[in-house]
Structures are given as structure tokens and as C-alpha cells.
Amino acid sequence: MPALRNIALLALAATASAQLSSVTSSLSSGCQSAATSLISSEFAxxxxxxxxxxxxxTSGSIISPLETWLNSACTSTCNSSAIDAAVKIVDDGCSSDLADGNTIVTALKYAITNYDTEQKALCLQSTSNSTYCISQLLTSVQSATGTDLSVTDIQSIYSNTTILSQLTPAELCTDCNHGLVSAFSSLDNGTLTSFASSECGSSFADGQTPSTVALKSGNGTSSSTESTPLSGAGRVGAGAMVAGVVAVAFGALSLM
Structure with missing residues (x-):
């Protein structure tokens, strides 16, 4: 399962009877009630x-609303009891859906269970300008495609390596993307780190976070040097690596 199948599926709970009714209609009545309960939980x-x-x-580019959400989510911490309670809500209310292998519910549970790891990855910023690393990556992808990057574009971005290969090594092999690969490595099946090593050199998949990348905190990130490309970056197949990062971070968005 792609990691964070995805954090965006958490929004399913917040819109259980509204915008995503076509999605929640595939859930049992008990699971829809559980999603409603999740809205008022500490985890929500x-x-x-x-x-x-x-x-x-959103009907346009996801980058701005994504950053708005991150500005809120990255300054808050979900303790283990809040996460455990949210998982229990899903387990208890969606037991039949989980048993049937419902991909939405399975993904939702996965996203909640791994929220700590997901948050730490998505809240990485460049210390030079406090820009979210995931935003930098998606902005580069958006510029390469020449169109606003919407929710429905995610699936095509994952598969369209021809477009993604337009990214230059300077856009691809940055410290920020190095940090993203490292942060998501525990949720990856090895494909992402393999792409990273192939396209940007073995050091890119070393599991380390460059000193020019830091987690956003309540006071923002500290100033430091500008994020720079790593040496040894190649251009051939660059889209595969970016597709991997996007898939790991936003795989579930294409389900919405």
C-alpha cells in the first residue's frame, strides 16, 4: 500500500455527509456513523x-489549500491516546468494511495509524525560506506540466513520467527532496529509495535529513543555508522518482 493512502483520506471523516457523499456511499451505515464520530474526536x-x-x-491548484492545512496541522501534535482512540472508532464502526477489504476504510485507518510519520514528513521545510518541502516539489511538478495541479491530476502525475522527466536535476535532487525521501522511507516498500539512489546518487537514499531542512514548529524554522542540489544527479528517469514521492505523499488524493 502506498504510504498515506493518504493523509487526505482523513478529510473523508470531516465530509462524511457532505462533499464526499459519493465516496462515503460505499461505506456501511455503521462506518458512516463512525466517520461522523471522528469529526468530534480529539484527533480531528x-x-x-x-x-x-x-x-x-478544491477546484484549482491544491498547493495553496495544502499549505493552509499544513500551517495548522504542523503546529499541533496528536498524542498517542488521540490516535489510538481514532483508530478504535474506525475499528469498531467499520469492522465489516475492513473485513471486506474496503480500500477507503483501510487507507483511512492506515493514515491515522501512521499520522506521526506522515506529519513529520509533510511538515518538513527549507530552513532558508520556511517553504514546505512538499510544496516545493509540487510547485516544480506544476511548472513542468504548465497547469494547476489539482486533486484529480495526482493519478496522472504518478503515471506520466514523460512530463515529470522535464524536471531538471536542480529541481529534483534538492535537500528538501532528500529530506522527503528520508522521512517517507519507513512507509515505502523500497521503490522510492531505489529511485532516489538511481537518480540523485546513493547518498540521497541514506535516510538522513540535511541540515538545511527542518520540521516546522510553532515559531517556524531557523535560518540556515539555501537548499542545494546534490552532486551526481541524472536526468534520465527523473520523473519516476518524483512520481514515487508524490505517490507516497498523496496517493489517496486520486480516490477523492
Missing amino acids: SCASLLSLVSVVT
Whole structure:
């Protein structure tokens, strides 16, 4: 399963009876009730679920609403009890859906269970300008495609390596993307790190976070040097690596 199948599926709970009714209609009545219960949970508050709705339902580029959500979600922490309670809501209310292998519910549970790892990855910023690393990556992809990057574009971006190969080594092999690969490595099946090593050199898949990348905190990130490309970056197949990062971070968006 792609990691974070995805954090965007958390918005499913926040819109269980509204914008995503066509998605929730595939869930059992008990599971729909569980999604409603999740809205009022401690987890919904600490994960800023309501702010996540705008990412899923936007009709234009997802980058701005994504950053709005991250500005909220990255300054809050979900403790283990809040996460465990949210998982229990899903387990108890969606037991039949889980048993039937419903991909939406399975992904939702996965996203909640791995929220700590997901948040730490998505909240990485360049210390030079406090720009989210995931935003930098998606902005590069958006510029390469020449169109606004919407929710429905995610699946095509994952498969369209011809377009993604237009990214230059300077856009691809940055410290920020190095940090993203490292942060998502525990949720990856090895494909992402393999792409990273192939396209940007073995050091790109070393599991380390460059000193020019840091987690956003309540006071922002500290100043440091500009994120720079790593040496040994190749251009051939660059789209595969970017597609991997996007898939790991936003795989579930294409389900919305």
C-alpha cells in the first residue's frame, strides 16, 4: 500500500455527509456513523481535519489549500491516546468494511495509524525560506506540466513520467527532496529509495535529513543555508522518482 493512502483520506471523516457523499456511499451505515464520530474526536482537532477538506474539494491548484492545512496541522501534535482512540472508532464502526477489504476504510485507518510519520514528513521545510518541502516539489511538478495541479491530476502525475522527466536535476535532487525521501522511507516498500539512489546518487537514499531542512514548529524554522542540489544527479528517469514521492505523499488524493 502506498504510504498515506493518504493523509487526505482523513478529510473523508470531516465530509462524511457532505462533499464526499459519493465516496462515503460505499461505506456501511455503521462506518458512516463512525466517520461522523471522528469529526468530534480529539484527533480531528489535533490533525485539523476540517482544514483538510479544502485540499480535497478544491477546484484549482491544491498547493495553496495544502499549505493552509499544513500551517495548522504542523503546529499541533496528536498524542498517542488521540490516535489510538481514532483508530478504535474506525475499528469498531467499520469492522465489516475492513473485513471486506474496503480500500477507503483501510487507507483511512492506515493514515491515522501512521499520522506521526506522515506529519513529520509533510511538515518538513527549507530552513532558508520556511517553504514546505512538499510544496516545493509540487510547485516544480506544476511548472513542468504548465497547469494547476489539482486533486484529480495526482493519478496522472504518478503515471506520466514523460512530463515529470522535464524536471531538471536542480529541481529534483534538492535537500528538501532528500529530506522527503528520508522521512517517507519507513512507509515505502523500497521503490522510492531505489529511485532516489538511481537518480540523485546513493547518498540521497541514506535516510538522513540535511541540515538545511527542518520540521516546522510553532515559531517556524531557523535560518540556515539555501537548499542545494546534490552532486551526481541524472536526468534520465527523473520523473519516476518524483512520481514515487508524490505517490507516497498523496496517493489517496486520486480516490477523492
